Amino acid sequence: MEQKIFGDYRLDLPTTKQYITIVFAPLSLPVKWSNIGLSADFIGQYFEAYFPEKEVSDRDITTGHEIKHSISYIANELMENAVKFNQDKALEISLRVRLGFEELIFVACNSVATEKLPSFEKFIHDLISGDPGELLIRRIEENARAGSSSKASGLGLLTIMNDYKAKVGWKFEAIPGKSEVGVVYTMVRLGFST
Amino acid sequence: MTDILTDDYSVKYDQASNSIICKGAFRLNGVAEYAPIAQLLTDVINQKPAEIILNLKELQFLNSSGINILSKFVIQVRQKGNIPMTVQGSKTIPWQSKSLQNLQKLMPTLKLDLEG
Numbered sequence: 001m002e003q004k005i006f007g008d009y010r011l012d013l014p015t016t017k018q019y020i021t022i023v024f025a026p027l028s029l030p031v032k033w034s035n036i037g038l039s040a041d042f043i044g045q046y047f048e049a050y051f052p053e054k055e056v057s058d059r060d061i062t063t064g065h066e067i068k069h070s071i072s073y074i075a076n077e078l079m080e081n082a083v084k085f086n087q088d089k090a091l092e093i094s095l096r097v098r099l100g101f102e103e104l105i106f107v108a109c110n111s112v113a114t115e116k117l118p119s120f121e122k123f124i125h126d127l128i129s130g131d132p133g134e135l136l137i138r139r140i141e142e143n144a145r146a147g148s149s150s151k152a153s154g155l156g157l158l159t160i161m162n163d164y165k166a167k168v169g170w171k172f173e174a175i176p177g178k179s180e181v182g183v184v185y186t187m188v189r190l191g192f193s194t
Numbered sequence: 195m196t197d198i199l200t201d202d203y204s205v206k207y208d209q210a211s212n213s214i215i216c217k218g219a220f221r222l223n224g225v226a227e228y229a230p231i232a233q234l235l236t237d238v239i240n241q242k243p244a245e246i247i248l249n250l251k252e253l254q255f256l257n258s259s260g261i262n263i264l265s266k267f268v269i270q271v272r273q274k275g276n277i278p279m280t281v282q283g284s285k286t287i288p289w290q291s292k293s294l295q296n297l298q299k300l301m302p303t304l305k306l307d308l309e310g
Contacts, residue, residue, distance in 0.1 A: 034202075037221040037255070069288035076221065077258055084224075137299050140265040152224065153262035163292040
């Protein structure tokens, strides 16, 4: 496996020179959970400045206010997942957020055990092959039945797809000289209109 | 029942109004860290209240693990069969307009009350 693409991952997006990247290097400094939310709020607030303060149709909130919260939610979920599932502490965990022409582009990066790839691919296949709204409700019901064994609820990406109407894709990359660990990039694209 | 109060969030049960009041930001790490909140919610159900009001009007942020916990609570209430439930929220908190309607899909009789 050199590289594999799943879902709505785009390799051909025009890049802007300005972006924010948060990098965690768990081997040099343990990740503080509270810093994930703090970073997410910072990213949300940073990009809010680029959005006009206008009324949104029937809701008493502004575009900037709404986009700030959406960015904060998505950035927080992507960083939480990347930290939870990162396999090799020697490898960096990161989240990069760019403001594109009609969308915000989030790319989270973490390492993953090669032996876990088949089950991860199945998870992705399930996510992208059904209706996210139905999958979300089904997953919530399953979690309620299953009790508390799982480390993650599996709801983060489903809420990003269903509640925030964002597009999600993944890229797996092999690391030269390492057969047991690879890198997964999770891309979320949040459209907006101004 | 013991209220939960931290720097980032609080959860209180007001027995007189059957209201569970959540404030702040719930961004805890998975099921284990949410256990005290989940326990408080279960304790409320076990008291067999005439109704349950979940007041989220000042809950600014909720991560997906928190959505999982609140959803599980709604399912527990649904399974009791006879406790009317209302979720109170605010339209000025964007995640609530986006995600709270999922709770109604879990329990169609649930009343969702989003203030402007």
